[in-house]
Amino acid sequence: MKLDADTLLALLPAFYRERDAEAGDPLRALLGVIARQGALVEADIERLYDNAFIETCEDWVVPYIGDLLGVRALYPVGGTAAFGPRALVANTLRLRRRKGTALVLEELAFDTTGWRARAVEFFERVSTTQYLNHLRPHSLRTPDLRQPRPLDRIDGPFGTEAHTADIRALPAGRYNLPNVGLFLWRLQAYPVQRATARPATTRPGFYTFDPLGLDQPLFNRPRTETDISHLAEPINVPEALHWRDLHAELEARRQALTDGEDPDDQYFAEAGGGPVLRVWIDDSEVLVEHLVICDLSPIPTVVPEEWRRPPATLTFKVHKVGPLTKTFPAAGGVLVGIDPRRGRLALPDGVTASSVEVGYAYVFPGDIGAGPYDRRPGPGDNDPLAALPAAADFDVVIQIPSAAVPTLASAFNAPANPADTVNRVIAGKRTLVVLNTDATETVAPVLNLPDSHLAIQAAPGRRPVLVGDFSLKGNASTRLSLGGLLLDGALNLQGQLNAVTLRHCSLVPNKGGVAHTGTGTDLTLSLYRCLSGPLRSKRPLAAVVLRDSLIDGEGGNLALDVDDSPLSVIASTLLGTTAAGRLEASNCLFDGLVTIARRQEGCVRYSYLPPKSVTPRRHRCQPDLVMADLPAAEAAREATRVTPAFTSTRFDTPAYGQLTRTTAPEIRTGADNGAEMGVWNLLQQPQREANLALALDEYLRFGLEAAAIFVN
Secondary structure, three states, X not given: OOOOHHHHHHOOOHHHHHHHHHOOOHHHHHHHHHHHHHHXXXXXXXXXXXXXXXXXXXXXXXXXXXXXXOOOOOOOOOXXXXXXXXXXXXXXXXXXXXXXXXXXXXXXXXXXXXXXXXEEXXXXXXXXXXOOOOOOOOOOOOOOOOOHHHHOOOOOOOOOOOEOOOOOOOOOOOOOOOEEEXXXXXXXXXXXXXXXXXXXXXXXXXXXXXXOOOXXXXXXOOOOOOOOOOOOOHHHOOOEOOHHHHHHHHHHHHHHHHOOOOOOOOOOOOOOOOOOOEEEEOOEEOOHHHEEEOOOOXXXXXXXXXXXXXXXXXXXXXXXXOOOEEEEXXXXXXXXXXXXXXXXXXXXXXXXXXXXXXXXXXXEOOOOOOOOOOOOXXXXXXXXXXXXXXXXHOOEEEEEOOOOOOOHXXXXXXXXXXOOOOOOOOXXXXXXXXXXXXXXXXOOOEEEOOOOEEEEEEOXXXXXXXXXOEEEEEOOOOEEEXXXXXXXXXXXXXXXXXXXXXXXXXXXXXXXXXXXXXXXXXXXXXXXXXXEOOEEEOOOOOEEEEEOOEEEOXXXXXXXXOOOOEEEEEXXXXXXXXXXOEEEEXXXXXXXXXXXXXXXXXXXXXXXXXXXXXXXXXXXXXXXHHHOOOOHHHHHHHHHHOOOOEOEXXXXXXXEOOEOOOOOHHHHOXXXXXXXXXXXXXXXXXXXXXXXXXXXXXXXXXXXXXXXXXXX
16 A cells, blocks of 8 residues: 555545645645655554564564574674674574584584684594494594595594594693584685786796785685585685695596596586686686696796696596597697696696686685675664765766776776767766776876766676776865775875775785875865775875774884874774874774874774874773783783784785784773774674674583684
8 A cells, every 4th residue: 555645635525635725735744744654654564574584584673583582692793794693593493403413513603603614523533442333434543644635634624533632621622522623714705706817927828816916825615505414514614725625626527527427516516606716718718627726836947937837738538438538628728727825827838818817716804995795884884984876976877898988998088089978087077987897907097187076986796906006186176986996006196185085995005005295185085994005195184084994004114194184093903103183093903103293182992002102092092001000010011912913914915904813802802892903893703702602501512612713
């Protein structure tokens, strides 16, 4: 039923409708107000049916349904769309039916933390004298040295070897009768659909999967488990791809095709998202059976650098019928060598290509920086910085690639015909450019756009890469918005600008970061969930805003110097020194000295600042809290103890900016929401770990002990 003023007015006698029309429709206006409120009630009633089921209910209903099932109260985890309590509530009944088993503990770990998990019963791996009426032929005291693949898994979550009993408590000691280990993968896998491989040496035919030319290991894209009775296998977790596993599967596939059988693929199966590795040469996809796993390390003493290359052909004999053979590649094909440990690719000797594209997956702690993930604001995120540009707000919308505009460079170039103004970035217009690609493009635009708003946005699930410096100048009405871009270059802002906003962007730190030059002082510079090099301005700006971002000064050098500008920093990590005019900060990690000119304004809350930093007033900051009222020597020891330690501070590593497990709890749980300080505050990892420990009390069998063991 459509509830509006006309519907309600039609229910009244015609006499009242006529009188109301003569009087100027006051009754109709009143009924319009009533209808709007009634429509809200009607919509709420319609939602009642959906809210009765855990699969379709709204987020606020989940705790109430959980309460009906007696689900223990969990610490709320917000700020990220990657995890919520819905799965735990939905699986409660079937988990309780299987309470006390390893299968349940594994599912419980995944539902309470959102991290992929593998449950291991360590008592199954304790070396014992076996009872002859209950033999376990899989449990061998000494690993079989003729089986290299199991040897690669020793001491890991998928190992099968036996160990001498270790009576230490978990997680220091593992192999004991009451122990169960829950291996957790904190890093998430991000699949890239079709990126441009980067030439790696001066010799032709050598490439890296990484678009920046870095040696990065390739990772598995986890396949979802469809049954609770299934223990996780390597194919189900985001671990680094093992070359022996890939080699064995590809060899088995080629042999099956030679024998006329259907291949039994896992990593290269079409189901579940397709093969973990894909290669296109000159726009033609390479067949899976034409991929060869190789060691592509440099050949010693060869200058200029050259790697080992894959063979030109591979020959397989038919196993079942006759001495027939089959040669790979097929006619018109080419073998492609891949090194998953280094993320390298090589073509056979004498084979060249004009373009090489790859599909693969990398890992990262969370949805920050450029990446192929959903960049829409999360539930309850009302920060205007998180809002994506809407096409309705722009005069011109350009889709790239398209027939009219195949590249970003062509969008910046002046049209050959001055009358042709379609699909071009033009001064004085509001232009939205959507990059629906993962490709790499070399472009170094120098734009002068007065009275313009230019927005360049990656399409959902895409990560375009732009190589070269990006320069913009304009006037006090010029605005720039960048979203989802990986910039292998610097962003240079010149003259007077109104606003520059970066969302989910990555700027390679050693390429210069963001620099503002000129006399303009009305610029508002905002970074939301970005990774960037240093920020510099020779003149004071209207405002500098950082939220959920990491600013890298490359080796502890200058991270941020914005003259006398007001600086607002929320849940961010700054690796290097910071200098500004005023400061408002919360839940931040300042790795270098902080120098603020106006200490009578602003405040720093729940943050870490190195000793001798000059800031406005502080509230519950470290190391101030642990040093309070202590003698000088003891205060110095405490200050050293709470110094943040990072897994890695290199941009080219998967665990970039991640705090180590040994970092002091005052830092790992020191933010105002109980999570860690710094850029990864949004993951709320302490809450996830606490939720797992709380749930284990209900589901762990009596006499057993369990603990989380972090794989990465």
